[in-house]
Structures are given as structure tokens and as C-alpha cells.
Amino acid sequence: GTRLEFKIFNILAQSLVEDQKRIDILLEKPDSKLISIVPAPCVDIVHDIFDHIHIIAPSIVYPLENIPLIIRIHDTYKNLVKDFTGALQLKLNDKIIPLQFDAQYHGFLKLYAPAFSSEGTYTLSIAYNDMVFYSNPMVCREHKKSKKLYWGYIHGHTLKSDGIRSIEEYFENMIKAGLDFGTATEHDHLWETTDKDFEEIKKIVKDATKVNEFISLFGYEYGTWYTGYGDICIYYEDEELPIFRSEINKFNSTNKLIQNLTPFKGDLMMIAHHTALRPGYRNWDVFNNELEKLVESYSTWGNQEYPSSEGNPLPPRYKFFGYGPYAKKRGPILEKKGSFVQDALAKGYKLGFTAGGDDHFGIYPSGMIDPDNGIYPPGIMAIWAETLTKESIWNAMQNRKCYGTTGPRVIVELYVDEYFMGDIINIQDKQEFEKKRTIRINLLSPIKILKLELIRNNKILKEIAINHTDYAIQIQDLELFDNICLKHSQENEFFTFYYLRIFLDENHMAWSSPIWIIKTL
Structure with missing residues (x-):
């Protein structure tokens, strides 16, 4: 048979790691069908060099409960850098904990940090060389509250x-x-x-x-x-x-x-x-x-x-x-x-x-x-x-x-009075909603919140420029329910709903689930 030798140059590799990535090769001979080269050659797509540290923490923690953390060593494309070694400094609540990260961890380590003693908002950081990396924000609350x-x-x-x-x-x-x-x-x-x-x-x-x-x-x-x-x-x-x-x-x-x-x-x-x-x-x-x-x-x-x-x-x-x-x-x-x-x-x-x-x-x-x-x-x-x-x-x-x-672990809370996102409230059980509804919003983000839109019945009720990583507001809707409600397409029901549309830095977004107020006929 004929022996063919292929040399492949200047190939653009994908950014995500993959073992044994198959390279399919098709050979076209004059006046002949395409021939698939079998077995296809394979290559390992491997990680690049160290770029940053990603720290993943729980969003809600309780006092006196140790905090599970994940530390990931990433390259530019967020692949794990499996051969990374280095001396890290974990900082939490003014405590500095030295941590030697070894190659045996293969770029991934799960550990427990000391518990918080009181309620509050916290962020953990890791220092490496002259760089500092931060976790997503954590809120510490009592068990009964959240x-x-x-x-x-x-x-x-x-x-x-x-x-x-x-x-x-x-x-x-x-x-x-x-x-x-x-x-x-x-x-x-x-x-x-x-x-x-x-x-x-x-x-x-x-x-x-x-x-x-x-x-x-x-x-x-x-x-x-x-x-x-x-x-x-x-x-x-x-x-x-x-x-x-x-x-x-x-x-x-x-x-x-x-x-x-x-x-x-x-x-x-x-x-x-x-x-x-x-x-x-x-x-x-x-x-x-x-x-x-x-x-x-x-x-x-x-x-x-x-x-x-x-x-x-x-x-x-x-x-x-x-x-x-x-x-x-x-x-x-x-x-x-x-x-x-x-x-x-x-x-x-x-x-x-x-x-x-x-x-x-x-x-x-x-x-x-x-x-x-x-x-x-x-x-x-x-x-x-x-x-x-x-x-x-x-x-x-x-x-x-x-x-x-779209990716960031933004803590989003939306209330109408005491009701939470996802709730459906019959106005017969909350008749004061006929005239007034108080919307409460709490946001806490690992990246900057650029803008918040409070949506009512698919229209922007209030638009707020924020440019910060945390925000809380209380908004009163004083329009009469009967003047703003919509008619259900299939049921004998009128309804109004609210939800949040959140614009974040780096072209990210977040959305709350809606809250509905209904009036059945």
C-alpha cells in the first residue's frame, strides 16, 4: 500500500483542556470519494501557566460554623493548573493563615476556614506574590432568620x-x-x-x-x-x-x-x-x-x-x-x-x-x-x-x-412586604395590596453592580444606577392594583408581577424570579 506522512503546522488549539482530542483527517484523491484516516491522531490539550486564583465560598453561612472553601488555581482560560506550587496567605477577619499549595493538589484544594463569630458580610482573600484574590461575598446570619x-x-x-x-x-x-x-x-x-x-x-x-x-x-x-x-x-x-x-x-x-x-x-x-x-x-x-x-x-x-x-x-x-x-x-x-x-x-x-x-x-x-x-x-x-x-x-x-x-455569584433578595421571590399572593388574603405594595431589594455581588431595573408587568417601574458591589432599597408602589393589573390569557384572574433585572460589570447580568399578586374572579 501507499504510505502517507502528514505534517500539521500552526494549529489553533481550543482554550479548554481535553484529553485525547481527536484530529479528524480527510484525504481527497482526484476523482475519488473522501477517505477518513483511521485511526485518527489524538493530542492532549493541556493547561497554560498560572494566571489567577479562584476562591469559592458559600453565599450564606451561620455563626460558629466552619466555612467550606474551594481554592482553584487557574490559567488565563480558567483551566486548572495542575502542576502549581506556591506559598499562599489566606486572610479572613484579620487572621492570616499560611497555606502551602503543592503540586499534589492538581490545582484544586477543598478546606475549611474558621467560623465567623457574629452576623455580617464577609469576603475572604488570598495573597500570592504581589497579587491578591478575593472570594465571592458571604453573609453570616442566624439559623432562624434565613x-x-x-x-x-x-x-x-x-x-x-x-x-x-x-x-x-x-x-x-x-x-x-x-x-x-x-x-x-x-x-x-x-x-x-x-x-x-x-x-x-x-x-x-x-x-x-x-x-x-x-x-x-x-x-x-x-x-x-x-x-x-x-x-x-x-x-x-x-x-x-x-x-x-x-x-x-x-x-x-x-x-x-x-x-x-x-x-x-x-x-x-x-x-x-x-x-x-x-x-x-x-x-x-x-x-x-x-x-x-x-x-x-x-x-x-x-x-x-x-x-x-x-x-x-x-x-x-x-x-x-x-x-x-x-x-x-x-x-x-x-x-x-x-x-x-x-x-x-x-x-x-x-x-x-x-x-x-x-x-x-x-x-x-x-x-x-x-x-x-x-x-x-x-x-x-x-x-x-x-x-x-x-x-x-x-x-x-x-x-x-x-x-x-450569567456567572457571578450575586446574592439577590426580592420581597413584596413579607413575601419572597416566587410567591403568589391572592389579594383577598392581603387586601392592603389593593392600594400599596412595598418592594424590598437586597443585592450583594462579587463584581460591580452597574444598574438595577425593577420590572412591573414587563415595564421598568424604577431604574437605579448603582456602581457598587452592594445595594439595598425599599420602594413603594402606590398605584391602585385595578389600574395596573393584567388579565390572564387562560384563567379568570387579574394579576401584577414584579421582578429584578440587574446589569453587572463585564457584561454580566442577573435576574430574580418574579412575585405575583393575583385577584381571582
Whole structure:
């Protein structure tokens, strides 16, 4: 046979590490079909040199309770620098704790810092050489006063469908990124993810779940394109329930899906994904609020909340596969009118907000990454819950006690009087809401908060320039409920809702889930 020798020069490597990255080579001979070189050569994409230290701390802690910390040594692209060694100084509450970071840690260390003795707001720092790095902010509160805030990521893909990492590495990376909960959501197509694959995933979900450490749920992505049925992630509290594949005729529309899921309401949950992205948009005319309590307002496909024509700085975009200086160019804006999250809210649907992903890289650096294919960086989901258990996380999701950001761990609290984000208040139980509603907002961010918009019924009620990392305000809405309320599209109900749209430094954003006030007829 003929021996061919290939020499490959000036290859642009991806920014994220990957073992045994396959390089597919196609040979085209004159008047012949393309020939694939088998086996394809592989290379290891490895980390670069040290760039910074990332410190991950819990957002809410209790007095006299030791503080779990994660220290990650990153290169420019937030890959772990596995051969790093160095003398660090950990500073907490005027205490300086020397820490020798050795290569045996492979760029990752979990440890416990001394507890705080009193309530307050705290930030931990690490000094290395002449540099200082800071953790995300922490709030120390008494047990009886607060739920805890947990961070997670519930929409991503592995080699079980079209991701690039094994599901085992995917879960390992979530945990090493300091996430409290998370899961993979493989595509439901049989040609991608078999029944055997799903059984293996269910076992990994069970094995990964450890109370007070990490919680996982079984889920998958119901996928249809160009139909209006949308891409919908379906999550199970009971993973033994059947799987509803979109390619099967009796499940192949949103209406059919809802009919078949209804007997299991409470035990599973639908979360729509990239609702306003034109190729995979969601038709909101078909909807069941008993099954669908949350919506993914942000992902790698952009902010689905509202259109670019109204100022959305991160509008829904499709991929752009560039190279060289164009590798991070964003793809074209592809919006679908009528399919934004605000369109669903205007119909009276009670949807809390999440953020996350559709991530296919599985690296989870717990901070902004900007992959090399022109999509947006993945976001992160926050849940206010009593404890880090599967039951508590599930109940919080069912009751919309959650919100999303584009990555930063911003602490967001929204109240209307004593009611918290996600609540639905019948005005018959709170008649003073007919004339006055007091909105309380508390924000604490690791990066600068540029601007806050308080949204009422999809309109900006109040816009505030902040330019600081923390902010609190109390706002009174004195307009009569009957003058501002909207009519539900399907129910005999009038309603008003409030939520927060937060603009952060470095082109980041965050959103609270809404609070609704309703009047039933």
C-alpha cells in the first residue's frame, strides 16, 4: 500500500483542556470519494501557566460554623493548573493563615476556614506574590432568620449525547467547581442516548447525591427544532418514571407531551430552553403551569427574557464557528417574536427564572468562560432552600425560590412586604395590596453592580444606577392594583408581577424570579 506522512503546522488549539482530542483527517484523491484516516491522531490539550486564583465560598453561612472553601488555581482560560506550587496567605477577619499549595493538589484544594463569630458580610482573600484574590461575598446570619443559598447547573451534555467529556468527568468537574447541585440533560433521541445510557445516568445521579455536599436530579432534553414545540428539559424527582422521547409519535408535540406528563405532575418538571431563539423557539399558546414552574431565561444561547429592540444586551444568537482572531465572534441575532419569557409572563404564566447552559464542554470553572464557538458563556442557577437535600432543592424549584445569573455569584433578595421571590399572593388574603405594595431589594455581588431595573408587568417601574458591589432599597408602589393589573390569557384572574433585572460589570447580568399578586374572579 501507499504510505502517507502528514505534517500539521500552526494549529489553533481550543482554550479548554481535553484529553485525547481527536484530529479528524480527510484525504481527497482526484476523482475519488473522501477517505477518513483511521485511526485518527489524538493530542492532549493541556493547561497554560498560572494566571489567577479562584476562591469559592458559600453565599450564606451561620455563626460558629466552619466555612467550606474551594481554592482553584487557574490559567488565563480558567483551566486548572495542575502542576502549581506556591506559598499562599489566606486572610479572613484579620487572621492570616499560611497555606502551602503543592503540586499534589492538581490545582484544586477543598478546606475549611474558621467560623465567623457574629452576623455580617464577609469576603475572604488570598495573597500570592504581589497579587491578591478575593472570594465571592458571604453573609453570616442566624439559623432562624434565613434559608441558605445554593448554586448549581442543571443543563449540559456529555459523551452520552453530543458533549465532549465522559459523564463521570462532567460530574467531577461540577463538584470541583464548587456547585451544590447539578445534573446532565442528554438529548432524548434514541440514536443519541439509548435506554441503557439513561439507566447508567440514573445510577451516576444517585451515586453523586450526598446530603449536605452535592445533590443531583435525573433529567433529559426533549428536543424539537423549527416546530414551536421548543427544547424543553424535563426533570424527575422520581427517576423511575418513564422517559418521553420527542421522536415517538404520541409525544412529538408540546400538546401531546403535556397530556402524557399531566398524570405525573409534582413528580416531574418542564423547563423551557432558548424559548426565543428562532430555530428552537417555544410557542407559549400551549402551556400547563402545573408542569412548568420555571424557565431558563439565560443560557449559552443568550438572554431569552426580552428582545434586543428593547435594550437586551445579550440577545438570542446562533453559533458562529470562527477561527483565529474571529474565534470568539458572536453569531447572528435570531429572535422569535412572541416567544420571549416576557411574552409568557404577559399571558399570566407563573414562571420562576433559572440560568445555565446547554453546555457541551463540561469544564465548569465556576466563573465566566468564553468558549471558542461564538456562543455566550454559560450561566449559573441559585436556589434559596432550607437544606441541601434532594427534597428541599426540589421543593424550592417547585415554588420558584430561585434565580439566575450569567456567572457571578450575586446574592439577590426580592420581597413584596413579607413575601419572597416566587410567591403568589391572592389579594383577598392581603387586601392592603389593593392600594400599596412595598418592594424590598437586597443585592450583594462579587463584581460591580452597574444598574438595577425593577420590572412591573414587563415595564421598568424604577431604574437605579448603582456602581457598587452592594445595594439595598425599599420602594413603594402606590398605584391602585385595578389600574395596573393584567388579565390572564387562560384563567379568570387579574394579576401584577414584579421582578429584578440587574446589569453587572463585564457584561454580566442577573435576574430574580418574579412575585405575583393575583385577584381571582
